[in-house]
Amino acid sequence: MADIAQSSFPLKHQLSMTSSFPPNSTLNLSSPSELHCPLLQTMISNTLNKDKSVNLAVVGIHGVVSALGILENGLVLWVLGFRLQRKTVAAIWVLNLALSDFLTTLTLPLFTHYLLMNHSWELGSLLCTAQASIFFLNMFVSAFLLTVISLDRCLLVTKPVWTQNHRTVSAAWKICGLGWAWAAVNAFPYFMFRSVVEKQDRRKLCYHNFALYSSSDKLHTDCKVRQAATAVSKILLAFVIPLVVIAISYTTIVLHLRARRKRLESRRLGASKGKQKSSKFFSSLSPSGEQNGARLSQSFMKMVVSVIATFILCWVPYHVFCLLEVTAQYKTEIVDLVEVSLPVATTLVFLNSVLNPIIYTFSCPNFSTRIRQSLGALFEGLVEEAAPLVRVTERMRKNSLFPSSPSSPSASRTQHGSQGFINLFDFKSSPNKEGERDDKM
Known part of the structure; x- marks a missing residue:
C-alpha cells in the first residue's frame, strides 16, 4: 500500500499538499486539459488494494450477498405487490421500502464486478453514474420513508380520530411519490458529478469529480464547496434530521401510552362495583379485549424499530x-484511510438492503407463510404434467385456493389468513367496520 510520500509527485507538490492545496492547481498527471480536484488527483496517484487473496474473498462475499438481496427483496415485492389482496397504508410504506432496497441490490453485481477487477471500474461511465444515482436515491428514500412511518405511528396513537378520517391508501401513495421526487432532487448532484477517471496504475476509479463544469480559476473554491456541501447535506437530510424526527415520534408515543395507561388505571380504581356497564366497558379496554390488535400492533412496531436500528448501524x-x-x-x-475504508463502509450500507427483508420475515407471523404458499403454487405449476386428470385436479386446487364463493370453507380459510396479514400492517382495522376500512386502508 503506497503512501502519498512515496508517490511520483515532485517534491514541491508533496510539500505544498501536506500543508494545504494551492489555489487553481489541478495536479493532473494523466491529461493536461482535464481538470481534477486535488483530493481526486491524490487518489489517482495512489496504488492501493493489491492483495488479491483478500479481494477474492470480498468478491465471494459480495456475490452471495447480492444474489441473496435480489431474491429476498424480489419476494417481498411479489408478496406485497401481487399476493396481498387488500393493501393497507402500512403495507404501502413497506412496499416502497422494499422497492428502494430492490433497486439497490440490483446494482450490487456492478459493485462486485468492480471488486473482481481489482478495484477497477471497467463498466463505463454510464453504469458508473447509474450505480451511484441509485445508491444515493436509496439513501434519501429510506430515510424519508422511515421518518414517515414513525410519524404515522405517532399520529395513530395521539390523533386516532384524525387518522380515521384522513389516513388513506391514496394519501399514502401520494406521500411516497413525494418522497421519491424529493430523493431524486437530492441525488441529482451525485448524478451530475459522477465520472470515471484513470489512475496512475491504469486502474479506473468511479468517483465524484467535482471539477466538472468548473474553470481553472475557480477550481480550488468549487472543489471545496461542492465536496463539503454534498457531504453535509446528505448527513443532515438523510441521517441526522430523520433520526431526530424518529426519536421525537417514538418518545411521544411512549409518553402518550404511559399517560393513557395511568388514566385507565385511575378510572378502574374509582369505578363502582355495581356499575356493570362501566365494568364491561373497561374490560373491553383490557389486554384480553385487545389481544389480537395489540399483538399485531406490537409486531409491526418491533419491525419498524428493528429496521430503524439496522439503518442506523x-x-x-x-x-x-x-x-x-x-x-x-x-x-x-x-487520504489512504478514506480510500480504503469508504468501500468497506459502502459494503455495510449495501448490507442494509439485504437485512431488511429478513427483518420483515421474522417480524411478521403470516409473511413467511404467504411466501411458502406462493412458492408452493409456483413449483407445482413447474412440475405439472399435461394429463387430463392432472388438469382437472389442478383446476380443483385453484378453485380451493382462490374460491369465487365466499361461503365455502376454503374461502373462509383464505380470507382469514389474508386478513391476518393485512391486520399486521394496520392494526386499526375493526371487525365491525371491515367494509368501511377496506376502502380507506
Whole structure:
C-alpha cells in the first residue's frame, strides 16, 4: 500500500499538499486539459488494494450477498405487490421500502464486478453514474420513508380520530411519490458529478469529480464547496434530521401510552362495583379485549424499530468516513484511510438492503407463510404434467385456493389468513367496520 510520500509527485507538490492545496492547481498527471480536484488527483496517484487473496474473498462475499438481496427483496415485492389482496397504508410504506432496497441490490453485481477487477471500474461511465444515482436515491428514500412511518405511528396513537378520517391508501401513495421526487432532487448532484477517471496504475476509479463544469480559476473554491456541501447535506437530510424526527415520534408515543395507561388505571380504581356497564366497558379496554390488535400492533412496531436500528448501524460508518473525506482536503495524511475504508463502509450500507427483508420475515407471523404458499403454487405449476386428470385436479386446487364463493370453507380459510396479514400492517382495522376500512386502508 503506497503512501502519498512515496508517490511520483515532485517534491514541491508533496510539500505544498501536506500543508494545504494551492489555489487553481489541478495536479493532473494523466491529461493536461482535464481538470481534477486535488483530493481526486491524490487518489489517482495512489496504488492501493493489491492483495488479491483478500479481494477474492470480498468478491465471494459480495456475490452471495447480492444474489441473496435480489431474491429476498424480489419476494417481498411479489408478496406485497401481487399476493396481498387488500393493501393497507402500512403495507404501502413497506412496499416502497422494499422497492428502494430492490433497486439497490440490483446494482450490487456492478459493485462486485468492480471488486473482481481489482478495484477497477471497467463498466463505463454510464453504469458508473447509474450505480451511484441509485445508491444515493436509496439513501434519501429510506430515510424519508422511515421518518414517515414513525410519524404515522405517532399520529395513530395521539390523533386516532384524525387518522380515521384522513389516513388513506391514496394519501399514502401520494406521500411516497413525494418522497421519491424529493430523493431524486437530492441525488441529482451525485448524478451530475459522477465520472470515471484513470489512475496512475491504469486502474479506473468511479468517483465524484467535482471539477466538472468548473474553470481553472475557480477550481480550488468549487472543489471545496461542492465536496463539503454534498457531504453535509446528505448527513443532515438523510441521517441526522430523520433520526431526530424518529426519536421525537417514538418518545411521544411512549409518553402518550404511559399517560393513557395511568388514566385507565385511575378510572378502574374509582369505578363502582355495581356499575356493570362501566365494568364491561373497561374490560373491553383490557389486554384480553385487545389481544389480537395489540399483538399485531406490537409486531409491526418491533419491525419498524428493528429496521430503524439496522439503518442506523449500517449508515453511521459511511457518514463518518464521508466527513473524513471532506477533512482529507486539508489533511492529506488520511487520504489512504478514506480510500480504503469508504468501500468497506459502502459494503455495510449495501448490507442494509439485504437485512431488511429478513427483518420483515421474522417480524411478521403470516409473511413467511404467504411466501411458502406462493412458492408452493409456483413449483407445482413447474412440475405439472399435461394429463387430463392432472388438469382437472389442478383446476380443483385453484378453485380451493382462490374460491369465487365466499361461503365455502376454503374461502373462509383464505380470507382469514389474508386478513391476518393485512391486520399486521394496520392494526386499526375493526371487525365491525371491515367494509368501511377496506376502502380507506
